[in-house]
Amino acid sequence: MISRRRFVATGASGLLLSGCDRLTHSESFRGVLRSAEKLTMSAQRVVSPRDALAREFSEADMSPVFRSNGTANPGTDEYAEHVAQNFANWRLAVDGLVARPLSIPLQTLRALPHQTQITRHDCVEGWSAIGKWHGLRLSKILDTAGLSTRAKYIVFHCADQIGKKPFYESIDLVDAFHPQTIIAWGMNNHLLPIPNGAPLRLRVERQLGYKNAKFVRRIQAVESLAGIYGGKGGYWEDNTDYEWYAGI
């Protein structure tokens, strides 16, 4: 026999849960929840100086195994060909709102002065791994291309697709010009392995892992994210409602 108290308790928790689920699916309530993202971003930007650095660790602090996540291998014929050629013909396109669109051969990128940083990668799921990254500052690439004053966001187009949808990500200029934001070609003293985004990936050290686009082949400067794919600034943002601002 179900006691009355048990019945009432089960009913109450059921009501609460179905209420929460209904709210989760209500567009206007989601709008209220989403407004917290803007509040969080503004507050974090207020308390963190523009160039506040993510902690850099020593070799001794590094994860013994740096796990990869997301696409392990883009798996397209085009990418397979690049792998077969050891990425010898990979180029990084830089276009959009720039004075001088670029198409930089991978070999040239690797030969430019680079920096090395040992930082923590935080997945949205909750885990963290500490790894060493080698790459060149994104700001140097943007300065070379001559970023237009109209540009507000930098979009990273990637070689992988998830369920036929091209993967992409975007950041604003505060993060694009941050001293630790690099286009990495190396990891843990080696060239970038395929599961970690070979041959080029973004490192944006003050945001969560999913912002750190892998397999980057094109950098586009834009004024607004509205016209790009789903318009929310990234594959996960468009398709699963992850926050565009992933500072927490």
Add this chain to the structure above:
Amino acid sequence: MADATVTDQVIEAGPPAAPQSRQIAYRHRLPTRIWHWINALTVVVMLMSGLMILNAHPRLYWGQFGANFDHAWVDFGPRPFPGWATIPSTYNLAAARRWHLAFAWILVAGLVLFLLTSLWNRHVQRDLAPTPEQLKPTHIWHDIKEHARLNFPTGDAALKYNILQKFSYIAVIFVLIPLMILTGLTMSPTMDAAWPWLLDLFGGRQSARSIHFLTAAALLLFIIVHLVMVMLAGPINEIRSMITGRFRVPPERSVG
């Protein structure tokens, strides 16, 4: 007569002439009551959406890093927390994060406003701070024994927090909720850049995540004990006092 005994002096019994069984006292001030209910809702949402977030990676670690190949001090197995315990009820990390990070603002704002108000109206100093008499070990031991026998304070004593109540409310307000907030912030890569001392305070992001979980478990334990005590002490009178502020004072036990 109820209104006649309601004064702005909180936790004050009615006139001695009144029949004790009918004595109504004003027990909880408005800011306390408002915060109690907002916080009750917020903490429940935080706990349930937090469990959904933990479903995404149900392993906990100590130190700066921790992922699948590292040693976890606890591993709950795949998607361990059932739908009735999570928000939303089916797996959805993105939605759980929206709930969690929006209500986190209410948790922070509520705590700050409650603390400021309660220092201003002297709720903290007058009602929450233990008196020297209450801190004597013999008194504490006496209260523990009385609670174990389910003998709750009556008469005037029922209008003041007993020492076990004070300890648990102080723990929640000044230790557990602030710990939840600070360990939550330590999991933010931007906050770690802005306030690097967070990482040193908790010994790394994954340690902070573990402490976040353990503190949440302590809060859940508080909620369970709190609800049991409300049921035992007379749920209607207790809940009414947290809604209207008015509390019917249990008559003094006749000492046999």
